Amino acid sequence: MIDADRLKILTNGAKYDVSCSSSGSGRRNAGGLGNAAPAGICHSFTPDGRCISLLKILLSNDCIYHCRYCVNRADSDIPRASATAEEICELTIAFYKRNYIEGLFLSSAVHVSPDRTMEEMVRAVKLLRTVYRFHGYIHLKGIPHADPALVREGAKYADRMSYNIELPSEKSLKLLAPQKTKQSLLLPMRELTAFRREGAERKKGHILPAGQTTQLIVGASPEPDGKILHLAQSLYDRVGLKRVYYSGYVPVVHDGLLPEKPAGALREHRLYQADWLLRFYGFTADELLSESENLAAEYDPKCAWALKNMHLFPVEINRCPAELLLRVPGIGMRGAKRILEARRYAVLRYEDLLRMRIVMKRAKHFITCDGKFFGAEKPARIRRSLVLQGAAENAEQLSLFSSPETALTSLTGEL
Ligand code: SF4
Incomplete structure (x- = not known):
């Protein structure tokens, strides 16, 4: 079992990911534990709008990558910890039985290699479904550059998967997350979209019933809101994402290439409002603003x-x-x-x-x-x-x- 110290490190490392709300998953319990309700299980929210009823944990915070904005990056001087697939399963079931959680949000730093990390994460969700008979909600984070076969394997057991697009342009990725490329993030998203379509065509049950989401950091790089919203629109239209989450940049590490000040809650709030207009009110990003503009701060x-x-x-x-x-x-x-x-x-x-x-x-x-x-x-x-x-x-x-x-x-x- 994971001890308290490791648990603290692994859950603390996961708190920066905001793309964990759930919806759209309606699997019935067939004699095991838990349910994934159609209306979403994250029905409890913190005042800033983030949900709290999933066990939100990293498999490891021991990263080989150097994303400049991240507290877990390879050269950070922080306590490191990792867990095994079995430990994640035992913890999830123990928390579920105590009624602490209703599901699992499993993410990870890139530990040893993308394939090694993804393999262990997929093993955890597979064990939960097949050995522990856990029917609760599972959101699995994808690891960029991992083998597409692992991506598909993970999708068989999760309700939702997500790859974080991180930054709005290739240029900013190169500068702030040099090991990640636009392709390394978009290709697995497309792989999952294709896998879901194939599943639906062959009537093989509902693959990833809660779809795919992504998260974008706002304000760590100079792109205006227009660029961000146009990107979000193309992710909805071309990749079929269910939801884009906007995470206002918060400085957690000192780096000369990053802004000293946080992006601010108002900018994040306006982006969520504009995103709502794209998804439900029939607006296009073009109608709201051009790629070089920012959303008005004074009104919605x-x-x-x-x-x-x-x-x-x-x-x-x-x-x-x-x-x-x-x-x-x-x-x-x-x-x-x-x-x-x-x-x-x-x-x-x-x-x-x-x-x-x-x-x-x-x-x-x-x-x-x-x-x-x-x-x-x-x-x-x-x-x-x-x-x-x-x-x-x-x-x-x-x-x-x-x-x-x-x-x-x-x-x-x-x-
Ligand atoms: S891959 Fe980048 S964002 Fe993810 S944990 Fe490693 S350094 Fe942080």
């Missing part, structure tokens, strides 16, 4: 888009097509659904929208209700009002969610 990306496209507004709430309704600031997915349903039976007025909990402080500048307009006439006044609201909401969000509504928006990114 949907407001920023609407202000750039004032010629489309105001729209009449009782007739506006669903796609455009979703683009009105202050009307979220649930709000749009309520409006579409209700307007089939009655003409909606301002008070009706308030009752539907539409955020009228924002929406009123972009809509008419039964022909009546309640917003500000001049773009400068609209802008000022949105900036003031944005400032109030950001102050709340950054002070750890003082209201349930702000907490929900911050966790989901819904706008």
